[in-house]
Amino acid sequence: MSTSFFQIEEQWSFRILRMRSSDGMNRLTRCRVLALTAEIRRLAQEPLPLVITGNDRFFSAGAELGEIGALDGPAAYEFSKMGQTLMSEIECFPVAVYAAISGYCMGGGLDLALACRHRIASPTSVFGHRGAALGLITGWGGTQRLPRLIGKGHALAMFVAAAKVSAQRALDLRLVDALAPDPVALAGQQIMNRHLV
Amino acid sequence: MSTSFFQIEEQWSFRILRMRSSDGMNRLTRCRVLALTAEIRRLAQEPLPLVITGNDRFFSAGAELGEIGALDGPAAYEFSKMGQTLMSEIECFPVAVYAAISGYCMGGGLDLALACRHRIASPTSVFGHRGAALGLITGWGGTQRLPRLIGKGHALAMFVAAAKVSAQRALDLRLVDALAPDPVALAGQQIMNRHLV
Amino acid sequence: MSTSFFQIEEQWSFRILRMRSSDGMNRLTRCRVLALTAEIRRLAQEPLPLVITGNDRFFSAGAELGEIGALDGPAAYEFSKMGQTLMSEIECFPVAVYAAISGYCMGGGLDLALACRHRIASPTSVFGHRGAALGLITGWGGTQRLPRLIGKGHALAMFVAAAKVSAQRALDLRLVDALAPDPVALAGQQIMNRHLV
Numbered sequence: 015m016s017t018s019f020f021q022i023e024e025q026w027s028f029r030i031l032r033m034r035s036s037d038g039m040n041r042l043t044r045c046r047v048l049a050l051t052a053e054i055r056r057l058a059q060e061p062l063p064l065v066i067t068g069n070d071r072f073f074s075a076g077a078e079l080g081e082i083g084a085l086d087g088p089a090a091y092e093f094s095k096m097g098q099t100l101m102s103e104i105e106c107f108p109v110a111v112y113a114a115i116s117g118y119c120m121g122g123g124l125d126l127a128l129a130c131r132h133r134i135a136s137p138t139s140v141f142g143h144r145g146a147a148l149g150l151i152t153g154w155g156g157t158q159r160l161p162r163l164i165g166k167g168h169a170l171a172m173f174v175a176a177a178k179v180s181a182q183r184a185l186d187l188r189l190v191d192a193l194a195p196d197p198v199a200l201a202g203q204q205i206m207n208r209h210l211v
Numbered sequence: 212m213s214t215s216f217f218q219i220e221e222q223w224s225f226r227i228l229r230m231r232s233s234d235g236m237n238r239l240t241r242c243r244v245l246a247l248t249a250e251i252r253r254l255a256q257e258p259l260p261l262v263i264t265g266n267d268r269f270f271s272a273g274a275e276l277g278e279i280g281a282l283d284g285p286a287a288y289e290f291s292k293m294g295q296t297l298m299s300e301i302e303c304f305p306v307a308v309y310a311a312i313s314g315y316c317m318g319g320g321l322d323l324a325l326a327c328r329h330r331i332a333s334p335t336s337v338f339g340h341r342g343a344a345l346g347l348i349t350g351w352g353g354t355q356r357l358p359r360l361i362g363k364g365h366a367l368a369m370f371v372a373a374a375k376v377s378a379q380r381a382l383d384l385r386l387v388d389a390l391a392p393d394p395v396a397l398a399g400q401q402i403m404n405r406h407l408v
Numbered sequence: 409m410s411t412s413f414f415q416i417e418e419q420w421s422f423r424i425l426r427m428r429s430s431d432g433m434n435r436l437t438r439c440r441v442l443a444l445t446a447e448i449r450r451l452a453q454e455p456l457p458l459v460i461t462g463n464d465r466f467f468s469a470g471a472e473l474g475e476i477g478a479l480d481g482p483a484a485y486e487f488s489k490m491g492q493t494l495m496s497e498i499e500c501f502p503v504a505v506y507a508a509i510s511g512y513c514m515g516g517g518l519d520l521a522l523a524c525r526h527r528i529a530s531p532t533s534v535f536g537h538r539g540a541a542l543g544l545i546t547g548w549g550g551t552q553r554l555p556r557l558i559g560k561g562h563a564l565a566m567f568v569a570a571a572k573v574s575a576q577r578a579l580d581l582r583l584v585d586a587l588a589p590d591p592v593a594l595a596g597q598q599i600m601n602r603h604l605v
Binding site for chain 1: 214215241242245246249253289292293
């Protein structure tokens with residue numbers, strides 16, 4: 015399976031969903047969100063552990079703000095709902111889902127990573143969320159999942175300051191489970207260890 | 212097809228979708244609702260009459276209140292939407308859907324039974340809906356379908372009192388179409404009689 | 409693939425989705441919207457250019473107003489969401505989608521045509537949208553897409569006056585791309601020319 019939004023790489027005992035885009039930013043446009051949702055549903059029919067990843071510079075730059083700005087009320091709300099559906103499908107995936115993060119993991123992209131059961135990041139990855147400033151995007155579950163993961167105080171700071179968080183800081187906050195130069199490789203290794211014994 | 216939420220049993224000319232869960236209560240959690248929706252959509256591609264059932268003690272205990280309580284506003288609303296989508300998919304299933312009910316059939320579980328075209332219950336089954344007390348759950352269509360089926364007065368009484376209704380009373384109210392010691396067997400028999408002549 | 413709502417006709421290098429209904433009006437009922445959404449998703453898995461059409465008298469008469477009237481608030485909102493989802497799936501279809509329009513193309517049916525990339529109409533086709541008068545139906549994206557296509561002034565006039573627009577006027581407004589006695593045939597020809605060179 016290969017579309018303009020992602021490609022699926024079948025490994026021996028798991029799958030890699032590699033997001034891709036012409037500008038490399040893997041923006042979560044409406045059409046990408048729909049395509050990812052359909053693919054997650056399809057993969058869930060014959061589930062294998064799944065590693066979701068991007069490229070070296072971007073896991074995902076998040077939602078497409080230009081697109082959101084062009085939406086009127088109901089359409090913006092629908093877009094928010096679409097994202098929530100994608101996050102729920104990932105969260106409910108019958109077997110483990112790993113986010114393997116290199117580069118920027120921002121906004122809706124961070125929401126997506128938070129919906130995965132495990133997060134492994136490269137030492138140069140960067141995390142951020144515009145949080146409260148953009149009510150819409152935080153409708154994707156990040157405002158719920160982040161506090162549960164790293165505590166209310168840190169999450170609030172991250173949202174309010176819209177601060178960029180380094181990989182090391184993300185590890186300290188337990189926003190990610192581990193750092194590795196090649197996050198996809200470590201995810202694959204953990205899948206072999208944890209799920210296939 | 213078999214997941215932790217249900218299994219599909221292929222009969223000669225119809226299918227049984229048997230809900231299951233580790234605690235036997237078949238709670239309509241977010242993930243179960245998503246899994247059931249995906250399965251109903253899948254079955255609709257090559258439709259056969261369908262019997263939805265649970266176990267002897269529970270058809271379904273309804274939504275997972277703990278889960279709902281943990282949701283913030285948008286997420287709770289999304290959960291309500293998910294349930295509505297499941298009910299619509301059942302209601303729009305291209306051929307007949309039967310609910311074969313034993314034991315408790317409560318709240319969202321009753322909504323699900325009401326979305327089916329026919330309901331057959333065991334003499335020991337019990338029905339109930341928390342109704343108005345829980346605005347959220349009644350967002351699954353029960354507040355609409357129940358009055359249409361049993362009349363406004365009876366439905367209101369059932370919601371407001373949150374009373375448990377016995378199988379015999381449910382039959383008198385025409386909330387169910389028939390009682391039978393083995394509801395799945397009678398559903399199967401009715402399918403053979405009605406749909407395959 | 410053939411249901412009571414549509415049939416799929418496989419051509420050499422594209423597909424025709426022909427809506428059908430017992431009364432010929434191709435009303436966008438809740439069940440039809442769900443069935444179309446499922447089919448568009450299914451076709452997107454192995455995409456070919458798609459021509460959506462109706463019959464000689466009706467592309468589609470739009471949503472089922474009687475059905476909408478019977479819905480309470482949350483259900484009506486869900487219905488609006490369902491339609492938006494269908495429109496988004498069409499808009500995000502990986503290859504070109506053509507609306508081939510004969511006869512009436514009204515309300516939600518016009519929203520559907522507007523979600524397609526191209527519109528070809530017969531000289532006797534008629535367009536209309538109840539617009540502002542029915543907040544609900546315009547929730548399907550027509551109020552956004554129409555102004556983008558034909559300009560704010562013309563769109564407003566069309567909504568407010570709820571005027572019926574002739575095929576020739578629709579062409580002048582660039583609401584449709586071309587007129588042809590057999591819109592499906594021209595769509596097929598354009599697909600051959602544009603997409604298969």
